[in-house]
Amino acid sequence: MTTPKRFLTAGGALPLDAQSIVKDAQKELASSQRRLFGKRMLTLGGLMLLSGCDLTNDASVNGMLRKLSSFNDDAQALLFDPRKLAPTYPESMIARPFPFNAYYDIDQVPEVDAASYRLELSGRVQGRRVWTLDALRALPQQSQVTRHICIEGWSAIGKWGGVRFADFLRYAGADTTAKYVAFHCADNYWTSIDMPTALHPQTLLTLTYDGGVLPAKYGFPMKLRIPTKLGYKNPKHIVAITVTNTFPGGYWENQGYNWFGGS
Numbered sequence: 550m551t552t553p554k555r556f557l558t559a560g561g562a563l564p565l566d567a568q569s570i571v572k573d574a575q576k577e578l579a580s581s582q583r584r585l586f587g588k589r590m591l592t593l594g595g596l597m598l599l600s601g602c603d604l605t606n607d608a609s610v611n612g613m614l615r616k617l618s619s620f621n622d623d624a625q626a627l628l629f630d631p632r633k634l635a636p637t638y639p640e641s642m643i644a645r646p647f648p649f650n651a652y653y654d655i656d657q658v659p660e661v662d663a664a665s666y667r668l669e670l671s672g673r674v675q676g677r678r679v680w681t682l683d684a685l686r687a688l689p690q691q692s693q694v695t696r697h698i699c700i701e702g703w704s705a706i707g708k709w710g711g712v713r714f715a716d717f718l719r720y721a722g723a724d725t726t727a728k729y730v731a732f733h734c735a736d737n738y739w740t741s742i743d744m745p746t747a748l749h750p751q752t753l754l755t756l757t758y759d760g761g762v763l764p765a766k767y768g769f770p771m772k773l774r775i776p777t778k779l780g781y782k783n784p785k786h787i788v789a790i791t792v793t794n795t796f797p798g799g800y801w802e803n804q805g806y807n808w809f810g811g812s
């Protein structure tokens with residue numbers, strides 16, 4: 550019988566089983582990543598070689614977990630097909646009432662004043678940097694019925710309407726060759742997306758929900774609705790948008806949620 554390999558730090562045996570933690574993280578990798586490597590799973594040993602990690606201390610374990618996560622981001626970005634559409638549904642399938650979710654309770658929802666509201670653009674933007682709600686409402690609008698999927702284990706079909714985000718970026722003179730678009734929200738939430746997703750035809754800067762003005766709980770005055778991404782990549786109450794080549798991270802992403810967050 551072989552004894553399990555122990556991992557030693559300068560101070561002695563590692564209290565946590567480094568190898569099993571990394572193995573669990575590896576199992577979590579999306580099946581998309583397996584497709585990328587054909588039928589072969591990248592082995593733990595292979596990843597250790599690639600990343601130079603030896604898993605002998607906490608820093609090394611954390612480094613490996615970060616590697617796995619960014620590796621997953623890269624794989625998802627490579628596999629993202631900018632023309633592939635998320636499913637759409639008949640209006641009869643809309644969930645009523647639609648669920649509310651945020652990192653706080655519903656009685657903490659921010660109240661944004663419509664008249665004084667301004668959407669501010671920064672970074673790689675040549676054109677108009679300050680937008681009122683009326684200016685946004687004056688742009689061509691469209692709506693779609695899609696499924697919102699939350700990582701916490703629920704999904705619901707809803708109908709959102711607004712401006713195609715790719716069009717908005719062009720109206721604003723944004724550099725669409727930049728890598729990222731970041732969003733800051735009235736409740737201090739923030740997230741960011743890759744440019745191919747920003748330009749996806751179903752990514753909408755939405756101002757309405759189910760035919761009416763977007764209610765406060767669903768993100769008044771606007772929610773970026775991205776049906777190709779998980780719920781946490783769909784920011785509500787957006788007040789600032791930055792077009793940038795510097796990786797911006799996000800509220801949940803910086804706490805370990807996968808940054809690409811494809812659904």
Ligand SMILES: Nc1nc2c(c(=O)[nH]1)N[C@H]1C(S)=C(S)[C@@H](COP(=O)(O)O)O[C@H]1N2
Pocket residue numbers: 647648649650651652653698699700734735736738766767768780781782783784785786
């Ligand atoms: N500003 C802001 N946007 C946010 C969040 C948040 O807490 N604040 N939560 C996200 C998460 S995890 C989900 S599932 C959806 C929920 O949107 P809903 O309340 O319209 O269902 O909003 C996303 N966008």
Ligand SMILES: [Mo]
Pocket residue numbers: 650698699700701780781
């Ligand atoms: Mo979510």
